[in-house]
Amino acid sequence: GDCTRLVSGSQRAGRELGWVPRRSDPGQMIADAWRWHQSGHYET
Secondary structure, eight states: OOOSOOOOOSHHHHHHHOOOOSOOOHHHHHHHHHHHHHHTOSOO
């Protein structure tokens, strides 16, 4: 089944690769994911 919880951090990627996430606000990430899900652009 699906994971019930995901935990991550971007500090190592930033430190080692100079990577910066496009989004850092969890609320915005959830809203974007929900909008994508509602659009039907995925396979089940």
